[in-house]
Amino acid sequence: MIAREPVTAYVAVGANLGDALQTVLSSMAALDPLPGSCGSQRSRLYRTAPFEAHGPDFINAVVRLETRLSAPDLLDALQALETQAGRLRPYPNAPRTLDLDLLMYGHARMDSPRLTLPHPRLWERAFVVHPLADLAPELVTPADWARVAGQSIQVITHS
Template sequence: MRREPVTAYVALGANLGDAVQAVRQGIEALRALPDTQLVRSSPLYRTAPLEASGPDYINAVAEIATRLGAPELLAQLQAIEARAGRERPYRNAPRTLDLDLLLFGSARLASERLTVPHPRMNERAFVLVPLADIAPALVTPAQLEAVAGQRIERVA
């Protein structure tokens, strides 16, 4: 029996190498996932590292419709990161590509490998601003106000 597609949101970010190209390639990699359709993606944003060091990040959020389960989707996202040369030498290290599963339909999941909704998404302008671009009903003015002090600018 084929499962119905679930709407999921994925945050993309990079701050090593050609970060703009890395995020664009990450969006294209989402389009190529099995049993998944890229619905839309936000504009790209430049943001200062948050709880991290290194150069500015390029960030975006993509909406997908997928028939994959959340654990399978997470594995696919991590495979995309690995193909982009992602290394994890320490927590919040600079990265060639980072893909975070923000929301997976209305699911609430908490395991060692995956927590959905993403536990820190409401603390991050680099998630909330692009998410509001593509899914304004999911982000409240109060949430945006809470992150208004974080530097974020749209990339031309």
């Protein structure tokens, strides 16, 4: 279902299997042409160790997207992109070819078995807080920075 007015949504993008950098870049590019969506903006790219998991380092970013899709329809579109990238879910926090998390959908608050908004662990993870601050520094408070202060994160450059 297409929402009437555009809503600003924030999507976390991460990968740590295969060519993670290329997967993250490709998936960010794939968000803009989603039905009813436009005007995406991208954070810088970051490298982080897996959080509460094992495996290779992650490449992470956040995308701000203007969308007319409803939150559940946007989630469906994100999960379809994950599937196209070969995402498997063998166990919680498993390494992944692509992870797309809907962090915020305007000012929506939702708590269903399928979707919780804002994302319930949004403010606990440096790999989300840092790239989100690239796009919307006004959303990140000193308390948010303090919660992620001990987590290792590195800005990366690519060509």
